[in-house]
Amino acid sequence: MFEYQTVYNGATAMVAGLVTSIHCVAMCGPLSCAFAPTRTADAPPMIILTGYHLSKLLSYTLIGALAGAFGSQVINQLEGSWMRFIPWILVAFFVVVAFRLDRYFPKPTWLGKFYQSANRRFVKLSKPVAASLIGFASPLLPCGPLYIIFGLCLFTGSPIRGAEFALGFGLGTMPLLWLAQSQFMRMQQRMKPDLLYRIQRGVALLAALVMMWRMREMLGIDAAVGWLCR
Template sequence: MIDGAAIHSASGAFIAGLVTSLHCVGMCGPLACGVGGGKGAAAQVSASLYHGGRFLSYAVLGCVAGAIGAEPLNLLLDSPAVVLPWTLVIVFLLVATGLERRLPKPKFLVRFSARLKLKIFKMSQQRGALLLGLATPLLPCAPLYLVLTASLLSGSAAKGGEFMAAFALGTVPLLWVAQGSFNKLRAWMTPQAFDWTRRGLAVAAAAMMAWRLRGTLFFIESSQGVPDCCPPGL
């Protein structure tokens, strides 16, 4: 059960990354493209440094969150990993309804983001790309807050790191495409189209995960029929 839940957690985190990457393109796309966009070998190196930095910082934060949440969770549950995929279902539903936008954004992170942008654009492209990637978890981003909070329920530092690393990988494909052709992508899809696509994918992901996980809830009977304790006809 734990192994299966861990698989669901990693795949769910990857899907969460794919879904929220639509949000990332709209919100962080211009900044990411400023340090990792363009064509040629130099641009690809910058993009690689940016995504490598994000991957590393997400994984480290996941390890920290998993370690912090491990002991309290172990006291409450025998198999903490079973809970984590269900928290992703909740995250997807929040994204689908747009409620994640109502999460408060700490003012100090907003100020930090503004100062970071000024500092990055004074650096070389590759140094700026790496710094932005490493600092991305400190930028105000509601979906990231939700997924990082979910990683508290991973059960251990290793699983927390794995969970956030899978999330980071899920955000890479669309952002990498955006860095190479941001203007074309924005012309092809309006902000409204991005938003509705993100919401639709979130609904589909929540429904798919809930269906696959339906047997992990203690109050949902499995497909084995009526329990032996209950005679037919009752």
């Protein structure tokens, strides 16, 4: 019997974060690079970027834990057989990211305005403090994939799993965004949005196919293959 926890976990969320990080660089990069280290910065670049990403991971983890705690109360009322289909929401997530369907999702624009307003205040502070505050406030960004991930945390079943899922997603977004922040101007010139989106689409579709293959038992593919091989 297929266990949904085998794919609905922090590792899968990390893959989702890696895929989404391409979107982050293209769409949210300028906002998150407002504090990008410069030669005249009042602290080493490593400290500035570390402060941003650690506070961002902390914020994601807290929201994931809260969502998992709230969702656990709902899951307790649901039948276990229904939970088997939760991973298909992750497949849908990768398809949504691949074709950028999140552009059509309604977003709470007031959160984005609040983030930009706070951002303008933060950048007046020292670079390390500004980076940490901007990172902690990053869940306020009007980001469709991020909201989907927080929604999926509701179905993890516990605060710990919710925190793990959100943390995994945050870790997945780190490498490419860190590179973009440290090499912001150079990457803007070399990495065109169209190229980033093509890469994102390919990786997202590959992730969706891998997940579907992992869940082939639910589709009856194993049984069909066994019958054909007789």
